[in-house]
Every structure is written in C-alpha cells, then in structure tokens.
Amino acid sequence: MRALLPLAFLVLTAAAEGPALPPAQEAAARTLMHELRCLVCQHQSIADSDADMAADMRAVVRERIAAGENPEQVKSYLVSRYGDYVTFDPPKTGANLVLWAAPLLFLAIGAVAVWRLYRRKGA
Amino acid sequence: MIPEIGHAALWLAAGLALAQALAGFRADGGRIAVPAALLQGVLCAVAFAALTWAFVKSDFSVALVAGNSHTAKPELYKWTGVWANHEGSMLLWAAVLAVFGALAAIRAKGLGERFRTVMLSAQGFIALGFYAYLLIASNPFARIVPAPIEGSGMNPLLQDPGLAFHPPLLYIGYVGLSVTFSFAVAALLLNRVTPEWARAVKPWVLGAWSFLTAGITLGSFWAYYELGWGGWWFWDPVENASLMPWLAATALFHSVGVLAARGALKNWTLLLAVVAFSLSMVGTFIVRSGLLTSVHAFAVDPERGIFLLVLLAIYVGGALTLYALRAGTVTAGTPFRPVSREGGLVVNNLILSAVLGVVFLGTLYPLFLEAATGEQVSVGPPYFQTALLPLLLPLVAVMAAGPLMRWRAMDWAGLGRRLVPALVLGIAAIGIALALGMRSPLALAGVALSAWLAAASVMIFRGRKLKRVRRIPASVWGTALAHLGIAVTTLGIAVSGAGTIETLANLAPGGRLSAGPYTAQVDDIMPAAGPNYTAIRAMLSVTGPDATIVLAPERRTFVNPGNETTETDIWPRLTGNLYAVLGPGDGSGRWQVRLVWQPMIALIWIGGMMAAFGGLISMMQGRRRREDME
Numbered sequence: 001m002r003a004l005l006p007l008a009f010l011v012l013t014a015a016a017e018g019p020a021l022p023p024a025q026e027a028a029a030r031t032l033m034h035e036l037r038c039l040v041c042q043h044q045s046i047a048d049s050d051a052d053m054a055a056d057m058r059a060v061v062r063e064r065i066a067a068g069e070n071p072e073q074v075k076s077y078l079v080s081r082y083g084d085y086v087t088f089d090p091p092k093t094g095a096n097l098v099l100w101a102a103p104l105l106f107l108a109i110g111a112v113a114v115w116r117l118y119r120r121k122g123a
Numbered sequence: 124m125i126p127e128i129g130h131a132a133l134w135l136a137a138g139l140a141l142a143q144a145l146a147g148f149r150a151d152g153g154r155i156a157v158p159a160a161l162l163q164g165v166l167c168a169v170a171f172a173a174l175t176w177a178f179v180k181s182d183f184s185v186a187l188v189a190g191n192s193h194t195a196k197p198e199l200y201k202w203t204g205v206w207a208n209h210e211g212s213m214l215l216w217a218a219v220l221a222v223f224g225a226l227a228a229i230r231a232k233g234l235g236e237r238f239r240t241v242m243l244s245a246q247g248f249i250a251l252g253f254y255a256y257l258l259i260a261s262n263p264f265a266r267i268v269p270a271p272i273e274g275s276g277m278n279p280l281l282q283d284p285g286l287a288f289h290p291p292l293l294y295i296g297y298v299g300l301s302v303t304f305s306f307a308v309a310a311l312l313l314n315r316v317t318p319e320w321a322r323a324v325k326p327w328v329l330g331a332w333s334f335l336t337a338g339i340t341l342g343s344f345w346a347y348y349e350l351g352w353g354g355w356w357f358w359d360p361v362e363n364a365s366l367m368p369w370l371a372a373t374a375l376f377h378s379v380g381v382l383a384a385r386g387a388l389k390n391w392t393l394l395l396a397v398v399a400f401s402l403s404m405v406g407t408f409i410v411r412s413g414l415l416t417s418v419h420a421f422a423v424d425p426e427r428g429i430f431l432l433v434l435l436a437i438y439v440g441g442a443l444t445l446y447a448l449r450a451g452t453v454t455a456g457t458p459f460r461p462v463s464r465e466g467g468l469v470v471n472n473l474i475l476s477a478v479l480g481v482v483f484l485g486t487l488y489p490l491f492l493e494a495a496t497g498e499q500v501s502v503g504p505p506y507f508q509t510a511l512l513p514l515l516l517p518l519v520a521v522m523a524a525g526p527l528m529r530w531r532a533m534d535w536a537g538l539g540r541r542l543v544p545a546l547v548l549g550i551a552a553i554g555i556a557l558a559l560g561m562r563s564p565l566a567l568a569g570v571a572l573s574a575w576l577a578a579a580s581v582m583i584f585r586g587r588k589l590k591r592v593r594r595i596p597a598s599v600w601g602t603a604l605a606h607l608g609i610a611v612t613t614l615g616i617a618v619s620g621a622g623t624i625e626t627l628a629n630l631a632p633g634g635r636l637s638a639g640p641y642t643a644q645v646d647d648i649m650p651a652a653g654p655n656y657t658a659i660r661a662m663l664s665v666t667g668p669d670a671t672i673v674l675a676p677e678r679r680t681f682v683n684p685g686n687e688t689t690e691t692d693i694w695p696r697l698t699g700n701l702y703a704v705l706g707p708g709d710g711s712g713r714w715q716v717r718l719v720w721q722p723m724i725a726l727i728w729i730g731g732m733m734a735a736f737g738g739l740i741s742m743m744q745g746r747r748r749r750e751d752m753e
Contacts, residue, residue, distance in 0.1 A: 017629070017715065030625060037501045043359045045503070048352035050689070050707070088503025096500070099488050103510045106480035110473040117469070118461055 017055055018062030029061050032071040035088050036061070036078060045088065126185050129173025130264040133214075136166040136221060137254035140247045143224075147244025153236050156243040157228045163250065164225030167218040171205075174214060174263050178205050184270035187211060187263050193276035195655045195682075203287035204277050209411065209427075210263035212290055216407065217253045219291075219298040224250060227302050233323050238309055245305035252434045260430045279656065279681040279688050285345035289338055293365055296335025297403035300372060302327045304400035307393050308442060311449040316393060321383035324396070326742045328376040329601075333738030335369045340731030351689035351704045353625065353719045355727055358507045363486040364406035367479060371399035374475040376738075377468045384530060385457045385465055390450045391472070397446055401439040408435055409486075460532040467525035474518045481510050512565070519572045519613055523579030526602050544582060549575035561621055569617025577610035597744035605737025608730040615726030622699075622722040627706075629713045639720030641667040641701055643674065648705075648714055656681040658690070661705045661716060665694070676705040676716075700724050 021029060033047035038054040046054040046061075057078070064074045078086050090096045098105075143159035146152030174187075179201050183189040191208040192201060200207075206215040224246045231239050257263065280286070306324045310316045342365065347355045356362060375395040381388045412428030459465040485502045492500055527541040552574035553567055561567060583603045587595055628636040635644045643663040651658040658677040665672050677690040694701040699722035706715025 017627075020629075023626075026627070030627075035503070035505050037503065043357070043501075043503070048350070048354065048357070050687070055707075083499065085499040085501055088501050089505035090500050090502055095492060095496070099484060099502070099506070100510070102481050102484050103477060103514055106477035107473070107514070110476055114469055114473055 018059030019066045021062055021066055025065050026062075028071050029058075029065045032061055032065075032074060033058055035075070037086050037088055039082060039086065125173050125176050126182065126264045126266070129170040129177075130262070132166040132169040132173070133217075133254060133258060133264075136163045136170070136217075137251065137258060139163050139166070140250040140254055143247030144244055144251055146247070147241045152244065153240040156240050156247070160224040160228035160243050160246065163221040167221035171214060171218045174211060175202065175205050177264075178202070178211075181274065182270075183272070183274050184266055184268070185263075186265045186267040189267055189271050189274045191277055192274040193655070194273060196277055197282065197654055199284070199287065200277060200282045204281075206290050207277055207281045207286075210257070210261045212294075213253070213257055213261055213411065214263050215291065216294055216298060217250070217257055219294050220246075220250050220253060220301060223298055223302050227305070227327075231302075231306075231323065234315065234320060238313060238315060241312055242305045242309035245308040246301065249301055249305070249438060252438065256427075256430055256434060260427050276655075276681075279679065279686045280349065283345060283349050285341055285349065289342045289345055291338075292334050292341060293338030296331050296333075296338050296372075297365075297368060297406060299327060299331025299334060300368060300400040300403050303331065303372075303375070303396045304442065307396035308445065311393060311445050314449070316382075316389045318383050318386050321379045321392065325376060325379045325383060328372060328379055328396075328399075329738050329742040332369070332372040332376055333735045333742065335365070335372060336731060336735040336738060339365050339369060340728050340735065343731070344728045347724075348691050348693055349688075351691050353623075353702050353704075353717075353721065355724070358485075358502075358504050360486050361410050363482050364409040367482055367486075368399055368402040368406055370475055370479040370482065371395055371402050374472045374479070375399050377471050377475075381465050381468050385459060387457055387459060387465060388469070388472075393450065394446060395472075397439075397442045401435075401442065404435050404438060408432065459530075462528070462535060462538070463532050464525065464528040464530045467521065467528045470521050471518070471525060474514055474521070478511060478514050478518070481514070482507070485510065516568060516572060519576055519609065522606060522609065523576045526583045526606065527579060527585075541582060541585065542579060545575045545578040548578040561618075563621040566617045566621030569613055569620070573610045573614035573617065576613065577607055580606040580610060598741045601737045601739075601741030601744065603737070604740060605734045608733030608735075608737055610730070611726050611733060612730030615723050615728075615730060619699075619721045619724035619727070623719060623724075625717065625719045627715065627717045629709055630716050631713045634713075634716075636716060636718055638701070638718040639699075639722075641665050641718070641720060643703065643716070643718050645714075645716065646673075651677065653679065659705065659708075659714075661703075661714060663692075663703055663716070663718075665701060665703075667701075674701070674703040676703045678705050678707070695725055697725060698722065 020026075030047060034045045036046045036057065038044045038046045038049040038051055038057070040051050040053045041049045044054075046057045060078070061074055064077065065071070069077075075087060079091075084091060090099060092100050139159040139162055143156045143163070146156040146159065149155070174185075176182075177185045177188050178192055181188065181192060181194050181201070183192075187208060187210050191211075192204050196204065204211075206212045224243065227246060228239070228243055231242060303324055306320070306327065310320050339362075342362070343355045346357065346362075347353070375392065378388050378392045378395055382392045408428070408431045412431055461469075485507055488502055489500050492498055523545055524538060524542060528538060549571040553571045556567055556570045561570070580603050583599060583606075584595070587599075622639075624639040626636050626638045628634065630636065630645045632645050632647055635642055637643070643665045646662040646664050648659060648661045651660045656679040658679045660675050660677045663674045663676070665674055672694055674692040674694060676692040679688045679690055680686075681688070689704055689706075692703045699720060702719040702721060704717040704719075706717060708714045
C-alpha cells in the first residue's frame with residue numbers, strides 16, 4: 001500500500017481553474033456555475049463536478065467574468081457554443097413554455113376539480 | 124451449493140406467487156393465498172441470506188460477487204454490498220415485497236376473509252412480475268466459470284455507512300406502498316371503499332411514508348457529505364424519483380384521514396393509492412433502467428429497462444383501467460364546508476398534487492422533448508426552485524392551519540383566534556432575523572413561515588390538560604411532531620440558503636482562507652493510507668469566535684476498482700456546519716481548498732427525521748384503532 005503513495009500525488013493533479021477573482025466576482029461566477037451543466041457528467045453542474053471538462057468550463061467562466069462580462073453574457077456565450085443542454089435553466093421559449101406554465105396549469109386544473117366537488121355537494 | 128439454494132428458493136417463491144395471484148379467483152382462495160404469502164416471506168429471506176453469504180464469504184464463483192466485491196473490502200461493505208448493485212438491489216426489492224405480503228396476510232383481517240384473499244391476490248400479481256424480472260433478466264445467483272481469484276470491487280462512493288442503509292429504508296417505503304395499492308385494487312373489485320377500509324389502510328400508508336421520509340433524508344445527507352459539493356438536494360432525476368412517491372403518499376394519508384372520518388373523497392383517495400405505488404415502480408424503473416442517466420444510475424442496461432417498462436405498463440395500466448371502470452360505482456360521501464378540517468385537507472391535496480405534477484413534468488420533460496423533437500434540454504435546480512416556491516410557501520402556510528380546524532364546518536373567526544400565537548411568533552421571527560442581519564426577502568419569508576408553522580404545531584395540543592397527557596391520542600402527537608419537523612426543515616433551508624458563504628483558494632502549507640466567522644490555515648498536506656485506498660490529507664487548523672478545531676479533508680484514491688473520491692471533513696453544530704473539501708493540486712505544491720460556512724443546515728435533516736418519527740407514532744394509533752375494531 002505504501003508504495004502507491006507517490007503515485008497518488010501524480011494522479012490527483014488536475015486542470016487549472018482559471019484566474020483568481022475578487023470575492024464579489026467569484027460569488028457571481030459560482031452562482032452561474034451552479035446553473036451550468038457539466039457536459040460529460042450525469043446531471044451535475046460544473047460547480048459540483050471533478051471532471052476535467054468541468055474545470056475547463058469553470059476556467060472559461062472565470063476568464064470571461066474577469067474580462068468584464070456579466071453572468072448573462074457568459075451564459076449566452078456557452079449556450080451559443082453548446083446549445084440549451086448546457087444550462088439547467090431552460091429558456092422560456094417554444095415548447096418550454098408548457099414546462100414553465102406547469103405550476104399554474106396544475107393548480108388551475110386542481111382548483112376546477114375542487115370547485116366541482118363543492119358544487120356537487122354544496123346544496 | 125448455497126447460491127443454488129437461494130436460486131431455488133426464488134423459483135419456489137415465484138410458483139407460490141402465481142398460486143397466490145390465482146387464488147383470488149376462487150371463493151375459498153384464502154386457504155391458498157395466506158400460506159402462500161407467508162411462505163414467500165420465508166423463501167425470499169432464504170434467497171437474500173444466500174446472496175449475503177456469497178458476498179460475506181467472497182464467493183467469486185457467483186458472477187455478481189465477482190463483479191461487485193473484493194476480498195480487501197471492509198467487512199461492513201461486504202454485508203451491505205449485497206444491495207449496492209443492480210441484481211442485489213432488485214432481490215432486496217422482491218424480498219421486502221415478500222415480507223410485506225406476509226405481514227399483510229397476518230394483519231389485514233379486519234375487512235373480512237374475502238377482502239384479504241383478493242388483496243393478497245393483487246399482491247401476488249405484483250410479486251410474480253418482479254420474480255420473473257429477477258429470474259429471467261437479472262439473476263443474482265448466476266455462476267461464472269472459471270471463478271476469478273479476485274473480485275473487481277465496489278464503487279468507493281457507495282462504501283459509506285449513509286449509503287449502506289439508504290436503499291433498504293427507501294425500499295421499505297417504496298414497497299410498503301404496494302400493500303396500499305393492493306388494498307385499493309381489492310376495494311375497487313369488491314366495492315368496499317368505506318371508512319373501515321380507510322382506517323385499515325392508513326397504518327400501511329403511514330409506515331411506508333415514514334420509511335420513505337427517513338430514506339430520502341438519509342440519502343440527502345449522504346449526498347451532502349460524501350459527494351463533496353456542499354449541496355443537499357440536486358434535483359437529480361433519481362432524487363426526484365424518490366420524491367414523487369413521497370409526495371403522493373403524503374397526499375394519500377391526509378386524504379385517507381378524510382375518508383376514515385367522513386367517508387368523503389373516496390375516488391380521489393383510491394386514485395392516489397394507485398398512483399403512489401405506480402410512482403414507486405416508476406422510480407425503480409428510472410433508477411434501474413438508466414433511462415434518465417444520473418449519478419445514481421450505475422446499471423445502464425436497455426434490455427432490462429424494457430422488461431421493467433412492460434411490467435410497469437401492465438400494473439399501472441391495469442390498475443388505472445380498473446379504476447376507470449369501477450370508480451363510477453363508488454358512492455359519494457358526507458358533504459362538508461370549504462372551511463373545515465376536510466376543506467383544509469382538500470387544499471393540502473390540491474397543492475401537493477400540483478407539486479407532484481411539476482416534479483413529474485420537470486423530471487421527464489427532457490425525455491419527452493428529445494423523443495418528440497430530438498432537441499436536448501436540461502431541467503435542473505433553477506427551474507424546480509422557481510416553479511415550486513410559489514406552491515411550497517402557501518403549502519407550509521396552510522399546513523399550520525389544517526390541524527387547528529374542526530371537522531365538518533368552522534368559521535373564519537374561530538380559526539383566526541387559534542392562529543393568533545402563530546402569527547405573533549411569525550412576526551417576531553422576522554424581527555429577530557432582521558436584527559441578525561438577514562436581508563433576503565425569500566429567506567425572511569421562510570423563517571417567518573417556519574415560526575408560524577412551529578407555533579401552530581404546538582397549538583395542536585390546545586385545550587388538553589397536562590394531567591391527562593397519557594390520554595392524548597398517538598395521532599395527535601404524531602401530527603404535531605411531523606409538522607414541527609417540517610417547520611425545522613424549513614428553517615434550515617431558509618437560513619442555510621441565505622447565509623451560506625463559500626470560499627475557494629489554491630493554497631500551499633501556511634496559506635489561509637476564511638468563510639463566514641471562521642479562518643482556516645493549512646498546516647500540512649500529507650499522504651495517508653486506509654484499508655483499500657491511499658489518500659492526500661490536508662490538516663486545516665480553524666479558528667473562529669467560539670472555538671479552535673482541526674479539520675482534515677482528504678482526496679482518496681481507491682484500488683479495486685481504481686477510483687477517486689473527495690472525503691469532506693465537516694464540523695457540524697446546530698448553529699451551522701463548517702465544511703472543508705480538498706480539491707485537486709496544481710502540480711507545484713498548491714492544493715485547491717474549499718471552505719464553506721452553512722448556518723443551521725443540520726436542521727434540514729433533523730426536521731426530516733422528526734417528520735419520519737411523527738409518521739411512525741401516528742401509525743401506532745392506526746394499529747390500536749384497528750385492533751379495537753377486530
């Protein structure tokens with residue numbers, strides 16, 4: 001077991017994380033990272049992944065924020081590059097509108113059912 | 124030899140399940156169904172013990188053991204490794220199902236012999252499908268020739284006490300709902316949707332719900348400390364798969380209460396009973412088929428997925444068809460006013476169903492969209508948080524009022540008077556939170572709602588004399604404890620959500636970083652070794668306003684199979700957790716260190732466990748009532 005230890009040091013080094021940011025910018029970057037999907041992982045955000053690609057994407061986010069872009073701009077850049085799949089926040093357009101309307105829709109259907117329940121019994 | 128005994132026991136159990144399923148068609152079927160159900164419980168226990176033996180003895184001539192175990196694996200994980208793989212976890216599923224079938228055969232006598240036989244027959248049909256699945260598509264006892272000398276090991280992420288016990292708890296919850304499902308099927312077939320039926324089924328729902336709650340809470344806690352990201356719920360499809368039956372079961376035992384007390388909401392309660400177990404099967408399908416790939420889907424195998432999908436179609440489709448055919452014959456119950464205990468429970472069911480609908484749609488939407496248009500889209504935390512908050516906040520608000528309402532009818536003024544203490548405490552909580560520096564409106568709303576619900580949960584005891592505390596029914600204790608638990612969880616979510624401070628730095632020994640009131644200094648970064656892994660360990664000395672402590676997060680590299688995990692080190696207290704993670708090194712002696720301060724986050728899991736215990740306490744009440752009836 002001991003013989004393996006130096007090897008472990010080698011294996012554990014990974015890709016760079018991008019430039020160090022001042023706290024406010026870093027916080028904005030972290031918030032955005034939680035909304036971006038790691039493309040090679042299974043349902044993990046790039047903030048939550050150890051994959052090299054996630055580290056690369058974190059570096060891209062930090063570089064662009066450091067260059068003065070706001071998180072929305074960084075996100076649109078990544079969406080233009082990787083498609084809607086990269087964001088956990090599905091755009092409110094097209095078929096996705098059904099998804100976003102779902103809470104109200106389900107509540108309305110339920111409310112109609114409840115109203116009918118009381119009307120039927122109300123007398 | 125022993126694996127063959129297990130295999131044979133499974134075949135025998137399958138034969139008995141067939142006999143049990145067919146027994147329902149005979150007038151005197153009870154003579155067959157009851158012993159068949161009891162024997163299946165024994166046979167499945169034998170099969171499970173046989174597989175456990177193979178794992179503990181590291182019998183690598185069994186393909187499953189060879190593929191998922193290793194002689195150097197710690198002893199505990201040889202035992203729990205039985206269900207940390209596809210076939211083993213399906214065997215656990217079937218074994219829990221068989222034990223529940225046997226329990227139902229013993230306990231469910233209150234509704235008459237015929238009812239019990241038909242109910243056991245439905246249970247037999249379910250069991251038969253899962254035995255078939257095990258024996259045909261995922262035989263856990265298959266041998267491998269020649270037997271390898273060493274096994275390939277177990278995913279180190281799963282080598283953890285939290286995850287060792289998360290699947291059994293969850294499965295008891297999932298599968299416990301099968302009894303509810305069979306009760307509903309029998310009630311539909313025999314037209315026995317009565318308050319007596321509701322009282323008989325309630326303990327089963329509450330028991331299953333309590334285990335589901337505990338299983339989900341433990342799973343969330345495991346993800347929090349083992350995955351090393353500091354989050355406690357990721358809206359991962361597999362997490363959602365366990366949340367959906369939980370939501371349905373929550374709605375179910377509340378509506379069962381209305382049916383038991385007033386004979387109302389019959390059709391709706393039956394539908395929920397069918398839906399709750401259907402969602403358990405959907406959950407198993409999602410996890411086991413790997414259809415919606417996620418961190419948990421360690422068995423990606425489309426053929427098995429199709430087998431499970433067919434089973435799902437037969438059971439869910441069959442039950443819903445039966446419901447559609449028979450629901451019309453169920454008579455309506457006693458009327459009640461919108462402002463009443465029943466009315467409150469209707470609102471509870473309305474909102475919970477909407478929440479369930481959103482979780483269901485959000486989880487399966489990417490799949491629907493890809494099938495329909497080929498487009499790929501991700502639905503994650505930002506969607507679920509935005510879509511569910513407008514439902515969850517009112518849900519917590521009304522759940523305070525529910526237990527304070529009278530059955531049948533109540534005036535607003537009376538309800539208002541009972542809620543005065545809750546209102547006062549809610550406003551006081553906002554004041555305290557503002558004084559402590561909390562500014563996020565959402566978090567303030569969460570804190571206020573938590574105090575409101577907590578006060579109202581204690582108000583459930585109003586008017587009861589302390590001297591006669593022993594006379595208070597168990598269901599009152601259970602409701603109060605469970606609702607108080609939700610208040611505690613709400614507080615944890617609100618405070619940790621608003622107050623979490625996370626910092627990240629690349630540090631060499633001597634470097635420092637701060638999170639919230641705490642500062643950590645890297646004293647040393649050094650190699651370490653465990654039983655089946657090597658590790659890099661950071662020694663962080665942490666100083667804060669109230670204490671000094673050493674945290675030692677690690678990065679572990681496992682052998683057999685070769686795998687890396689981050690081992691967080693957490694300083695947990697009620698006021699907050701300090702969470703330290705060691706990230707990768709940059710090759711020049713600096714290591715990424717992440718320090719996170721999460722105020723009051725432990726309350727999330729403490730509240731969850733309180734709710735689970737509340738459910739168990741309420742279940743005792745149901746049992747006692749049922750015994751009175753017999």
